[in-house]
Amino acid sequence: MNLRLVVTVSLILNLVLTIYFLYNNSTTWNPTWTSRAASEAETAASVSCSGHGRAFMDGLGVLDGYKPPCECNNCYTGKDCSILLVDCHVNANSGDPLFLEPFWMRQAESSAVLVSGWNRMSYFYQDGTFVSEELEKVIRKLHSVVGNAVTDDRFVIFGGGTTQLLAAAVHALSSSTNSSPARLLTSVPYYSMYKEQAEFFDSAHLKFEGDASEWKKSEPNDNITQVIEVVTSPNNPDGKLKGAVLDGPNVKTIHDYAYYWPYFSPITKPVDEELSLFSLSKTTGHAGSRFGWALVKDKDVFERMKTYIRLSSMGVSRDTQLHALQLLKVVVGDEGESIFHFGYQTLKKRWETLNQIMSMSTRFSFQTIEPEYCNYFKKVRDFTPSYAWVKCERLEDTNCYEVFRAAKITGREGKVFGSEERFVRLSLIRSQDEFDQLIHMLNKLVSEEALGNDSI
Amino acid sequence: MNLRLVVTVSLILNLVLTIYFLYNNSTTWNPTWTSRAASEAETAASVSCSGHGRAFMDGLGVLDGYKPPCECNNCYTGKDCSILLVDCHVNANSGDPLFLEPFWMRQAESSAVLVSGWNRMSYFYQDGTFVSEELEKVIRKLHSVVGNAVTDDRFVIFGGGTTQLLAAAVHALSSSTNSSPARLLTSVPYYSMYKEQAEFFDSAHLKFEGDASEWKKSEPNDNITQVIEVVTSPNNPDGKLKGAVLDGPNVKTIHDYAYYWPYFSPITKPVDEELSLFSLSKTTGHAGSRFGWALVKDKDVFERMKTYIRLSSMGVSRDTQLHALQLLKVVVGDEGESIFHFGYQTLKKRWETLNQIMSMSTRFSFQTIEPEYCNYFKKVRDFTPSYAWVKCERLEDTNCYEVFRAAKITGREGKVFGSEERFVRLSLIRSQDEFDQLIHMLNKLVSEEALGNDSI
Numbered sequence: 001m002n003l004r005l006v007v008t009v010s011l012i013l014n015l016v017l018t019i020y021f022l023y024n025n026s027t028t029w030n031p032t033w034t035s036r037a038a039s040e041a042e043t044a045a046s047v048s049c050s051g052h053g054r055a056f057m058d059g060l061g062v063l064d065g066y067k068p069p070c071e072c073n074n075c076y077t078g079k080d081c082s083i084l085l086v087d088c089h090v091n092a093n094s095g096d097p098l099f100l101e102p103f104w105m106r107q108a109e110s111s112a113v114l115v116s117g118w119n120r121m122s123y124f125y126q127d128g129t130f131v132s133e134e135l136e137k138v139i140r141k142l143h144s145v146v147g148n149a150v151t152d153d154r155f156v157i158f159g160g161g162t163t164q165l166l167a168a169a170v171h172a173l174s175s176s177t178n179s180s181p182a183r184l185l186t187s188v189p190y191y192s193m194y195k196e197q198a199e200f201f202d203s204a205h206l207k208f209e210g211d212a213s214e215w216k217k218s219e220p221n222d223n224i225t226q227v228i229e230v231v232t233s234p235n236n237p238d239g240k241l242k243g244a245v246l247d248g249p250n251v252k253t254i255h256d257y258a259y260y261w262p263y264f265s266p267i268t269k270p271v272d273e274e275l276s277l278f279s280l281s282k283t284t285g286h287a288g289s290r291f292g293w294a295l296v297k298d299k300d301v302f303e304r305m306k307t308y309i310r311l312s313s314m315g316v317s318r319d320t321q322l323h324a325l326q327l328l329k330v331v332v333g334d335e336g337e338s339i340f341h342f343g344y345q346t347l348k349k350r351w352e353t354l355n356q357i358m359s360m361s362t363r364f365s366f367q368t369i370e371p372e373y374c375n376y377f378k379k380v381r382d383f384t385p386s387y388a389w390v391k392c393e394r395l396e397d398t399n400c401y402e403v404f405r406a407a408k409i410t411g412r413e414g415k416v417f418g419s420e421e422r423f424v425r426l427s428l429i430r431s432q433d434e435f436d437q438l439i440h441m442l443n444k445l446v447s448e449e450a451l452g453n454d455s456i
Numbered sequence: 457m458n459l460r461l462v463v464t465v466s467l468i469l470n471l472v473l474t475i476y477f478l479y480n481n482s483t484t485w486n487p488t489w490t491s492r493a494a495s496e497a498e499t500a501a502s503v504s505c506s507g508h509g510r511a512f513m514d515g516l517g518v519l520d521g522y523k524p525p526c527e528c529n530n531c532y533t534g535k536d537c538s539i540l541l542v543d544c545h546v547n548a549n550s551g552d553p554l555f556l557e558p559f560w561m562r563q564a565e566s567s568a569v570l571v572s573g574w575n576r577m578s579y580f581y582q583d584g585t586f587v588s589e590e591l592e593k594v595i596r597k598l599h600s601v602v603g604n605a606v607t608d609d610r611f612v613i614f615g616g617g618t619t620q621l622l623a624a625a626v627h628a629l630s631s632s633t634n635s636s637p638a639r640l641l642t643s644v645p646y647y648s649m650y651k652e653q654a655e656f657f658d659s660a661h662l663k664f665e666g667d668a669s670e671w672k673k674s675e676p677n678d679n680i681t682q683v684i685e686v687v688t689s690p691n692n693p694d695g696k697l698k699g700a701v702l703d704g705p706n707v708k709t710i711h712d713y714a715y716y717w718p719y720f721s722p723i724t725k726p727v728d729e730e731l732s733l734f735s736l737s738k739t740t741g742h743a744g745s746r747f748g749w750a751l752v753k754d755k756d757v758f759e760r761m762k763t764y765i766r767l768s769s770m771g772v773s774r775d776t777q778l779h780a781l782q783l784l785k786v787v788v789g790d791e792g793e794s795i796f797h798f799g800y801q802t803l804k805k806r807w808e809t810l811n812q813i814m815s816m817s818t819r820f821s822f823q824t825i826e827p828e829y830c831n832y833f834k835k836v837r838d839f840t841p842s843y844a845w846v847k848c849e850r851l852e853d854t855n856c857y858e859v860f861r862a863a864k865i866t867g868r869e870g871k872v873f874g875s876e877e878r879f880v881r882l883s884l885i886r887s888q889d890e891f892d893q894l895i896h897m898l899n900k901l902v903s904e905e906a907l908g909n910d911s912i
Contacts, residue, residue: 003459010466017473031487031494033501037568037782038490045489045572056576057569058590058778063597063785071582096578104573111574112493113513115779116501117560117567117786120512120744122552123737126527134514141519160616160769167768171657193767200767201627204660281579288576288774311649311656312623312768313616318744320773322514323571326493329519330573 034114041112044068052433053081054101073433089408090437091430095236095386098431099350100285103342110333113326120318130315131158138328139293142283143270145335147375148260150272154295155302158316159309162258162279162292166230167197168312169275169294172304173228173252174205181205182226185212187245189389189417191236191256210418212245227251233271234259237417237425238367239385241265258282258292259386262336263343266374266381274298282386284327284339291316291324340376347384350428350435354388357439361446363397366390388426400424407445409438490570497568500524508889509537510557529889545864546893547886551692551842554887555806556741559798566789569782576774586771587614594784595749598739599726601791603831604716606728610751611758614772615765618714618735618748622686623653624768625731625750628760629684629708630661637661638682641668643701645845645873647692647712666874668701683707689727690715693873693881694823695841697721714738714748715842718792719799722830722837730754738842740783740795747772747780796832803840806884806891810844813895817902819853822846844882856880863901865894 031038040057047055049070059068072081075088104111125132136156143149159165174182184198188211198208209215212229219225227250233242236259244253257271258279276295281287296302309315331339358364369383390411392400399421401413414423428435487494496513503511505526515524528537531544560567581588592612599605615621630638640654644667654664665671668685675681683706689698692715700709713727714735732751737743752758765771787795814820825839846867848856855877857869870879884891 003463007459007463007466010463010470014466014469014473017470017476020473031491032498033564034494034497034568034570035487036565037570038487038494041490041570041572042488054574056778058576058588058781060582060589063590063593094579096580098577101574101577104577107573108489109492112490112570112572114490114493114497114568114570115775116497117563117783118510118557120514121554121557121560121742123550123743124552126516132514133516134519137519160773163767164769197767200763201657202660204658286577287579290769290771290773307656311619311653313620313746315746317616317746317773317776319571319776319779322512323775325514327573 037114045108048080050076050080050082052076052084073431075437076433087408087441088437089410090441091410091434092426092428092438093410093412095282095287095427095429096431097281097285097287097386097429099346099429099435100339100343101431103339104285104327107330107338110330111327113323115319115322119322123314125318130310131156132318132321132325135321135325135328138325138332139278141332142328142336143295145332146262146267146340147270148267149257149276149278149295150270151295154297155299157294157296157302157305157309158321159292159294160290160313160316161281161287162256162277163193163197163290164309164312165277165292165294165305166193166254166256167201168305168308169254169277169301170198170206170228170230171203171308172301173254173275174203174226180225181207182228183207183209183215184228184230185209185215185246186230186232186418187212187235187242188214189235189237189414189419189423190230191232192416192418194230195418216246221246221248221250223248223250225250228254230254230256232256232258234265234383234385237387237412238389239264239383239387240367240369241268241372261343262340262374262376263347264385265383266372267376268372269375275301280324280327284324284331285343286324286327289320289323291320336376344377344381344384346432347386347428348382351382351384353439354428354442357442357446358388361449363392363394363449364390364446365393386427386429388428390424390426392422392424398422404445407441409441409445493570501564504536506532506536506538508532508540529887531893532889543864543897544893545866546897547866547890548882548884548894549866549868551738551743551883551885552887553737553741553743553842553885554890555802555885556795556799557887559795560741560783563786563794566786567783569779571775571778575778579770581774586766587612588774588777588781591777591781591784594781594788597788598784598792599751601788602718602723602796603726604723605713605732605734605751606726607751610753611755613750613752613758613761613765614777615748615750616746616769616772617737617743618712618733619649619653619746620765620768621733621748621750621761622649622710622712623657624761624764625710625733625757626654626662626684627659627764628757629710629731630659630682636681637663638684639663639665639671640684640686641665641671641702642686642688642874643668643691643698644670645691645693645870645875645879646686647688648872648874650686651874672702677702677704677706679704679706681706684710686710686712688712688714690721690839690841693843693868694845695720695839695843696823696825697724697828717799718796718830718832719803720841721839722828723832724828725831731757736780736783740780740787741799742780742783745776745779747776792832800833800837800840802888803842803884804838807838807840809895810884810898813898813902814844817905819848819850819905820846820902821849842883842885844884846880846882848878848880854878860901863897865897865901 044057053070053072055068140151255273255276274297280291367389374381401424411424411426500513509526509528511524596607711729711732730753736747823845857880867880867882
């Protein structure tokens with residue numbers, strides 16, 4: 001009887017284990033050559049940094065066989081980033097789009113890419129270009145899903161971020177002039193890269209002239225001098241939607257739409273311009289991947305831009321293109337619903353917090369923009385720009401950057417944007433930790449104001 | 457008795473299956489979020505292209521859910537690349553370094569990288585730069601292992617291939633001149649990129665002047681005019697080791713050492729120059745990754761080059777840097793033994809085959825270089841350059857490129873290298889298929905010569 005029980009139990013156990021064995025060997029995929037890389041990535045991802053940092057596979061010491069170390073967010077320290085430095089200096093300077101990092105961590109499975117050692121070693125894709133056709137396809141799809149740009153009858157060109165494409169575009173539009181250099185203009189306050197590039201690359205064919213409206217007033221349009229206007233919309237630093245100031249047969253326009261995504265602005269219409277620039281940095285948050293694209297209407301301009309990209313870097317890294325393809329596949333997979341919702345909600349909350357604090361201040365003001373109807377979210381919505389463009393209102397606060405520096409907040413100086421020193425730009429798209437610290441220090445600064453014991 | 461046997465067998469089976477179960481759940485690593493990406497990579501890798509092509513994860517149609525298609529080597533066609541097109545036109549033009557692809561396929565496990573969706577989204581590494589410290593470390597290690605360059609007291613800077621670094625270096629060395637533009641010189645035959653960049657970017661501070669020796673003869677050195685000489689060693693197209701032609705207080709030199717690796721040339725000494733350029737393309741064969749580095753002695757030049765890289769692309773894609781780190785880790789893992797042995801043996805065999813055919817020809821000649829002692833292989837060895845620099849010897853064969861075109865071989869025109877049309881460059885570092893076809897067509901061409909029935 002006892003024996004019979006043993007047999008029964010044993011047979012059942014056998015059956016269960018055999019089913020497990022068979023299932024495990026038939027339906028589960030067994031990784032072979034990819035397992036080392038996958039395991040390495042999971043190891044790095046599993047390093048606990050207390051939610052205040054992260055470990056990367058190429059972290060310091062990995063060559064010597066160490067586990068990737070935690071790289072802590074600003075103001076956090078310790079081996080596992082668990083120690084918060086009290087009243088530490090806040091970085092609100094660069095537009096590092098880490099507000100989207102948590103989204104990609106949640107999308108770990110769908111967004112990962114395994115790059116083989118022999119992935120696209122050639123200079124060329126099969127069609128002889130430097131451009132992945134599938135990536136181009138997914139970019140067109142993205143614009144149609146978001147409704148922010150017309151891509152019909154447009155060439156698509158890739159570059160190492162908007163940075164490289166901007167240089168390519170300016171070059172393409174200026175170098176056809178034979179006589180006097182083309183004038184590069186934009187509107188104050190402007191993204192400093194336009195000026196910096198023009199001055200540093202120092203082409204014989206280009207001269208940066210600053211503010212477009214000033215130029216329009218001072219220089220009667222001769223319809224001859226070649227003019228290039230860069231229009232940034234939404235604008236960096238102030239987040240406003242902008243249009244061109246100049247027109248005429250001698251005026252060419254470059255539209256920098258890096259920020260024209262539902263995170264930052266209502267999508268009021270699909271833009272339909274001659275030459276538009278976009279950046280992965282502000283689309284998916286991957287600033288480090290150095291990837292951007294341009295939509296170009298004119299074939300000659302497209303060809304000149306292609307030549308520029310070829311002669312400056314022979315196109316964009318094929319590894320990066322593969323990565324970008326996977327990320328954008330995730331984005332368009334649900335028509336952008338998850339990522340734009342996540343990003344917009346994040347920024348909306350941040351702006352609410354910021355508004356609450358700043359409403360208590362008379363010393364500081366910042367941009368206000370009337371809500372508009374957003375074709376993407378199908379409703380009237382606020383602007384939630386990447387940056388607060390802050391003005392110091394007190395007469396004596398002539399250098400706003402320094403006022404914030406003294407309060408342990410590093411923004412970006414107004415004069416960098418061609419504006420007055422009375423302005424400072426504060427970045428709101430960095431990590432949640434950095435935003436929280438910014439709020440903490442802003443709170444202090446504004447409270448001091450209420451108590452009347454601010455330093456100046 | 458029977459029952460007892462059943463019990464025993466059943467218990468033994470229990471034991472075996474339990475051990476399997478436990479083992480499988482404890483020691484085997486169970487992929488979680490990485491498994492989709494890993495599986496996708498393995499699927500692409502498992503597509504059979506008959507050894508005459510390969511399938512990539514970003515191949516045409518993947519967005520629509522299709523399995524990545526085969527991308528066939530030149531002259532092969534069909535869904536699985538199994539059909540050889542008879543007497544098809546051979547591509548021996550670009551220096552696509554696919555001769556190393558089989559090496560990386562064999563190193564599938566060690567060279568793979570899994571990039572997470574949140575990998576290095578920031579503009580900056582933790583030290584605030586655009587440069588991975590571990591990658592810099594492995595590059596220094598690589599030079600010390602190969603013995604081809606001194607890296608002590610050198611800054612390392614990364615770029616989008618040697619292409620971008622060359623532009624950065626020329627800019628850094630030329631823009632300090634205030635008066636007349638700096639003159640850019642090199643030695644005929646030269647890599648055309650030097651000229652193309654200088655002319656296309658058209659800086660106010662630079663003028664391409666061609667051959668250094670000619671310049672030296674015609675222009676007495678005034679010790680004032682700023683001169684930049686680019687020295688390519690081994691030279692592209694002819695594979696010879698070269699030194700600077702010009703000197704003087706007003707002369708600055710850029711050394712392009714893209715080809716100074718044991719595949720192509722004896723390593724005669726560790727080079728120890730002011731400014732040297734290297735390229736991943738010719739180091740590991742990853743032309744598509746667009747990665748290169750410069751070793752720079754002077755801090756000011758380094759800073760100017762860094763500014764150039766920042767303003768043109770804000771550094772190199774962090775995905776690419778991660779990939780390059782993994783590849784170079786494999787290379788230095790056995791002190792370069794496997795890859796340099798593989799690559800050198802491949803090129804040695806190719807040169808033997810080529811020499812055999814060309815020895816039967818009086819119509820064509822190409823460069824010969826005396827063997828030298830190689831500090832890396834610790835023996836005297838032949839040069840095995842990337843390219844055959846072919847001269848058409850017959851008076852009537854004035855355009856050598858066209859002679860080969862007529863024989864269905866596309867090389868690169870001599871005049872592209874600042875040389876005569878009597879020369880053509882044939883690439884020997886492409887895929888084995890392409891080399892085999894090249895040999896096939898060369899054989900035909902040379903046999904016709906012996907039969908006296910060549911067209912001209």
